Amino acid sequence: MIDFILNNGGLIFAVIGMALVVAIPGYNSGVGVGMVGEAASGLIADEPEKFGKSLLLQMMPASQGLYGFVIAIMTLGRLYTGMPLQEGLFIFVACLPMTIVGGPTALAQARVAVAGIQLLARNEQEMTKSIIYAVMVETYTLLAFVSSIIMLNAVVF
Numbered sequence: 001m002i003d004f005i006l007n008n009g010g011l012i013f014a015v016i017g018m019a020l021v022v023a024i025p026g027y028n029s030g031v032g033v034g035m036v037g038e039a040a041s042g043l044i045a046d047e048p049e050k051f052g053k054s055l056l057l058q059m060m061p062a063s064q065g066l067y068g069f070v071i072a073i074m075t076l077g078r079l080y081t082g083m084p085l086q087e088g089l090f091i092f093v094a095c096l097p098m099t100i101v102g103g104p105t106a107l108a109q110a111r112v113a114v115a116g117i118q119l120l121a122r123n124e125q126e127m128t129k130s131i132i133y134a135v136m137v138e139t140y141t142l143l144a145f146v147s148s149i150i151m152l153n154a155v156v157f
Contacts, residue, residue: 005085006085007082009085009088010082010083010084010085010086010087010088010089011079011080011081011082011083011088012088013085013088013089013091013092014075014078014079014083014087014088014091014092015079016092017075017091017092017093017094017095017096017099018071018072018075018076018079018091018095019072020095020099021068021071021072021075021095021098021099021102021148022065022068022069022072023068024068024099024100024102024103025064025065025067025068025098025099025102025103025106026064026065026068026069027065027103028061028064028065028102028103028104028106028107029061029062029063029064029065029066029102029106030065031106031107031110032061032062032064032106032107032109032110032113033058033059033061033062033110035061035107035110035111035113035114036054036057036058036060036061036110036113036114036117037058039113039114039117039118040054040055040057040058040117043117043120043121046121047121050120050121050124053120053124053127054117054120056131057113057116057117057120057130057131057134058113060109060110060113060131060134060135060138061106061107061109061110061113063106063109063138063141064102064103064105064106064109064141065102065106067098067102067141067142067144067145068098068099068102070145071095071098071145071148071149071152072095074149074152075091075094075095075152078091078152090151091152093151094148094151094152094154095148095152096148097144097145097147097148097151098144098145098147098148100144101140101141101143101144102141102144102145105137105138105140105141105144106141108137109134109137109138109141112130112133112134112136112137113130113134115130115133116130116131116133116134117130
């Protein structure tokens, strides 16, 4: 068992990091896009001309899933058979910022976007403010995304 871990553990940990950085932000982005879509559908039933503006708000929680996918692609480029355990653990840890922050921020951004849909229903001229509120949540996702990128590129084994 110890030989298996020493010979394959690096690759296993790196792949686990890669899987998590896709799965957690991706899942929560899907849930978030669904939440905003439900709210937008109610609006569109009464005011179909607001489809384009509501679609913009609906797309915002999808970004976390996309950022996680980019980190996974970057991780994929670093995988190889016989990867040392230390390197695999490093890659696993490098995936954590986007994994941990991406999920909750997708849901938080969705809640802000749902409130933006409600604002759009009442006062279309205030749409820009709704977008700004949702983008503020994105700021923290971007910090995690950049942190994961920096860590993945920081150390060469």
